[in-house]
Amino acid sequence: MADCIFCKIVKGEIPSTSVYRDEHAYAFRDIQPAAPTHILIVPQRHIDSVNALSAEDEGTIGHLFMVAKQIAAQEGLSERGYRLVINTNAEAGQTVFHIHLHLLGGRQLTKMG
Ligand code: AMP
Secondary structure (H helix, E strand, C coil): CCCCHHHHHHHCCCCCCEEEECCCEEEEECCCCCCCEEEEEEECCCCCCHHHCCHHHHHHHHHHHHHHHHHHHHCCCCCCCEEEECCCCHHHCCCCCCCCEEEEECCCCCCCC
């Protein structure tokens, strides 16, 4: 999508701190980290949100979790623990409408809500 900030980040039109890239996914550090490790994992193909998922996206979404697992290991978080979050729409605080998996860790995380 032409005006999507994360599409522009995927294409390198907006700078980001790269953590991982493959054919389908891109991961980069969040610009306003909420934890010592705060990485966003996105599909290269634009999908607005969880609400916009179709059956054909199943493999892509599963892949994001496999990437998250690998990055968590790289960041030394596998044993310590980490949190994976996808916000959807206003009450969850979604601000960028290109689906993304937050990987948070590196400190004791509080209960959600
Ligand atoms: P959400 O609120 O779940 O939609 O998450 C959007 C996230 O994108 C927030 O944590 C922002 O800090 C992050 N973000 C926005 N713009 C950028 C950017 N240019 N580079 C890295 N992270 C960004």
